[in-house]
Amino acid sequence: MKRALRAVPAVWSVLAALVVSVGLLALAGAPPFEALVLVLDGAVGDGGRMADTLMSWVPLTLASAGLVVTFVAGLWNIGVEGQVIAGAIGATWAARTIPGDGLVVIPAALAVGVVAGAVWALAAGVLKTRGGVNEIFGGLGLGFVAQSVATYLIIGPWKRAGIASTSGTEPFREEVWLPTVGGTRLSPVAVLLAVAVIFLVWALLRGTRFGLRLKAVGANPASARLLGVPTEATVLRAFALGGGLAGLAGAVLATGIQHKLVPAIAGGRGFLAILVVLLAAYRIVWVAPIALFFAILSVGSAQLQLRLDLDSSIGGVLQGILVLFVILIGGWQALYRRGEP
Amino acid sequence: MEATIASIVAAAAPLVFAAVGETITEKAGVVNLSLDGSIALSAMASFAVAFLTGSVVLGFAVGAILSALVAMLVAFSGIRLRLNQVAVGFVLTLLLAALAQFLGNPFVRQPGPSVRPMSVPLLSEIPFVGRILFAQNISVYASLVLIVVVAWVFRRTRVGLELAAVGERPEAAHARGISVSRYRFGAAAVGGALVGIAGAAFSLDVKLGWSDTQVAGFGWIALAIVIFGGWRPVWVALGCYLFGALQVLALKLQPVFPGVAQILPSLPFPLMIFTLVVVNSDRLQRLGERFPFLGRLLMSDAPAALGTNFEV
Numbered sequence: 001m002k003r004a005l006r007a008v009p010a011v012w013s014v015l016a017a018l019v020v021s022v023g024l025l026a027l028a029g030a031p032p033f034e035a036l037v038l039v040l041d042g043a044v045g046d047g048g049r050m051a052d053t054l055m056s057w058v059p060l061t062l063a064s065a066g067l068v069v070t071f072v073a074g075l076w077n078i079g080v081e082g083q084v085i086a087g088a089i090g091a092t093w094a095a096r097t098i099p100g101d102g103l104v105v106i107p108a109a110l111a112v113g114v115v116a117g118a119v120w121a122l123a124a125g126v127l128k129t130r131g132g133v134n135e136i137f138g139g140l141g142l143g144f145v146a147q148s149v150a151t152y153l154i155i156g157p158w159k160r161a162g163i164a165s166t167s168g169t170e171p172f173r174e175e176v177w178l179p180t181v182g183g184t185r186l187s188p189v190a191v192l193l194a195v196a197v198i199f200l201v202w203a204l205l206r207g208t209r210f211g212l213r214l215k216a217v218g219a220n221p222a223s224a225r226l227l228g229v230p231t232e233a234t235v236l237r238a239f240a241l242g243g244g245l246a247g248l249a250g251a252v253l254a255t256g257i258q259h260k261l262v263p264a265i266a267g268g269r270g271f272l273a274i275l276v277v278l279l280a281a282y283r284i285v286w287v288a289p290i291a292l293f294f295a296i297l298s299v300g301s302a303q304l305q306l307r308l309d310l311d312s313s314i315g316g317v318l319q320g321i322l323v324l325f326v327i328l329i330g331g332w333q334a335l336y337r338r339g340e341p
Numbered sequence: 342m343e344a345t346i347a348s349i350v351a352a353a354a355p356l357v358f359a360a361v362g363e364t365i366t367e368k369a370g371v372v373n374l375s376l377d378g379s380i381a382l383s384a385m386a387s388f389a390v391a392f393l394t395g396s397v398v399l400g401f402a403v404g405a406i407l408s409a410l411v412a413m414l415v416a417f418s419g420i421r422l423r424l425n426q427v428a429v430g431f432v433l434t435l436l437l438a439a440l441a442q443f444l445g446n447p448f449v450r451q452p453g454p455s456v457r458p459m460s461v462p463l464l465s466e467i468p469f470v471g472r473i474l475f476a477q478n479i480s481v482y483a484s485l486v487l488i489v490v491v492a493w494v495f496r497r498t499r500v501g502l503e504l505a506a507v508g509e510r511p512e513a514a515h516a517r518g519i520s521v522s523r524y525r526f527g528a529a530a531v532g533g534a535l536v537g538i539a540g541a542a543f544s545l546d547v548k549l550g551w552s553d554t555q556v557a558g559f560g561w562i563a564l565a566i567v568i569f570g571g572w573r574p575v576w577v578a579l580g581c582y583l584f585g586a587l588q589v590l591a592l593k594l595q596p597v598f599p600g601v602a603q604i605l606p607s608l609p610f611p612l613m614i615f616t617l618v619v620v621n622s623d624r625l626q627r628l629g630e631r632f633p634f635l636g637r638l639l640m641s642d643a644p645a646a647l648g649t650n651f652e653v
Contacts, residue, residue, distance in 0.1 A: 078431070132618070133614060137617060144558075144607045152600045155600055156599070275432060278428060278432065313443040314439075314443050317436065317440050323436075330424075331422030332422060
């Protein structure tokens with residue numbers, strides 16, 4: 001019964017999202033059902049598209065997994081978008097400056113990305129624990145700072161020979177690209193990384209002292225402190241780990257997808273990851289499938305634009321409606337259970 | 342010089358509407374994080390309505406109503422559903438921005454109606470000040486009047502004091518017979534309507550026309566400026582003009598230092614963080630107590646009950 005009740009918001013929300021999107025598509029003068037089929041076809045229609053969808057899934061999953069860590073500790077890490085950018089900047093720096101072949105440079109670039117993301121998140125963490133700055137606004141501000149640092153690097157110190165444009169840095173030398181298979185853009189290393197991270201975060205939250213401390217701090221920081229949990233250290237570690245995973249997402253975007261640094265390198269993926277985690281209700285096992293569903297929507301609606309000349313933002317509309325309805329209906333149910341109509 | 346200042350005052354008008362509107366909402370303890378998407382939706386809808394009907398006034402009205410409804414939804418989910426206002430507002434931000442982009446597709450970069458310039462006779466001929474304040478259009482005049490009115494309401498009226506009470510100590514306000522939820526819904530509606538007017542002012546006055554990239558980010562800037570201004574209308578407005586000045590400076594520096602020019606417009610965010618650090622620093626608080634003038638300058642903390650849900 002309890003499980004059935006918990007499934008209700010999901011069912012209603014999917015229905016609501018479908019109804020609204022059908023309505024919107026009809027409003028835009030497109031055949032709604034054909035369009036929805038095209039979204040699916042555009043995302044998983046053939047091997048190449050499946051590869052694109054998976055490669056869109058990887059950074060989204062990595063950032064979402066990092067967010068689960070911070071959310072479980074009760075931290076609203078809205079700065080995740082900036083941490084993704086910081087990771088991409090770090091990886092770009094490594095790819096540009098470290099000599100050697102891919103075997104050396106790629107791991108180094110990923111590692112520098114992790115460190116850069118962690119440092120950026122720690123800044124928000126220290127601002128919170130020492131400066132009393134709420135992590136929502138601190139993180140948001142740092143996110144925009146990261147964005148302008150990226151833009152500055154692209155048109156300043158890292159500009160392409162001769163031209164300063166916002167179209168991006170010079171592409172990395174090819175041996176630094178994440179290796180792909182089958183003539184598609186699929187990088188098995190990236191997918192393995194995402195799967196490993198999911199498992200890691202799952203194990204961390206389930207079976208370690210650190211995981212328990214995270215949950216304790218998230219549930220009630222004051223009583224966690226009274227029970228001897230080092231609250232500040234736990235909060236900072238959560239930020240470092242969450243930001244590190246976001247940074248890894250950025251590093252994958254730079255080395256595996258764009259092969260250079262572009263101003264929109266994060267492209268809202270960090271923000272989208274927040275929606276994924278809200279929908280997953282902070283549970284790591286749900287992150288992988290929900291992120292996959294979101295990746296399908298994002299990649300598929302880009303195809304919709306090519307084929308039906310519809311704006312690709314319909315994917316974002318669908319994702320947003322879904323999460324909004326799940327939250328609202330969840331709140332409504334909780335109200336009902338408390339016995340207040 | 343006065344031409345530059347006049348253009349800053351004009352260009353900052355939408356931001357003034359949005360930031361002062363959010364100040365009202367937050368003063369009552371409700372945080373409406375949906376600003377960025379809400380502004381986009383209203384900018385798009387206002388332009389579409391004005392484009393289709395030819396009426397700029399109708400465009401402003403539709404924008405105001407839409408964003409007021411959005412803010413009411415955030416308030417409702419907090420007050421009635423007891424949900425996290427930040428979560429709902431954040432989801433709405435992304436959803437509405439995407440919705441505006443999707444629905445606004447047919448209107449992108451279409452030429453359409455706009456607010457006409459309207460100099461105030463006589464006053465506009467005052468040297469210096471006249472050109473800055475009185476040779477603008479009605480949307481800019483409204484933004485100036487708004488600052489004065491809201492500052493007056495906050496400081497001098499019963500409504501303003503009760504609003505602050507609801508945002509600072511809802512329990513105490515409730516005990517004194519003030520309806521906390523009514524004030525919060527009201528502040529959300531009024532603040533939201535101003536956010537919508539901000540969107541309309543973008544597409545019908547400052548930026549002329551609709552495209553999703555041209556309003557993106559202004560909602561977040563407005564949220565940052567509310568904090569930077571310490572929830573005080575006049576300071577918030579000054580923050581908006583500072584941002585406008587930075588934008589003009591960036592434009593001028595663009596040919597010489599393209600890199601620096603890119604960074605300047607994001608300066609409100611570090612400034613916001615700096616402000617938050619300052620208001621939370623014990624040492625500076627003590628300094629402020631010793632020097633009252635400095636204290637008034639630095640000290641303006643967030644409404645104590647900001648973002649929390651009050652339960653009777």
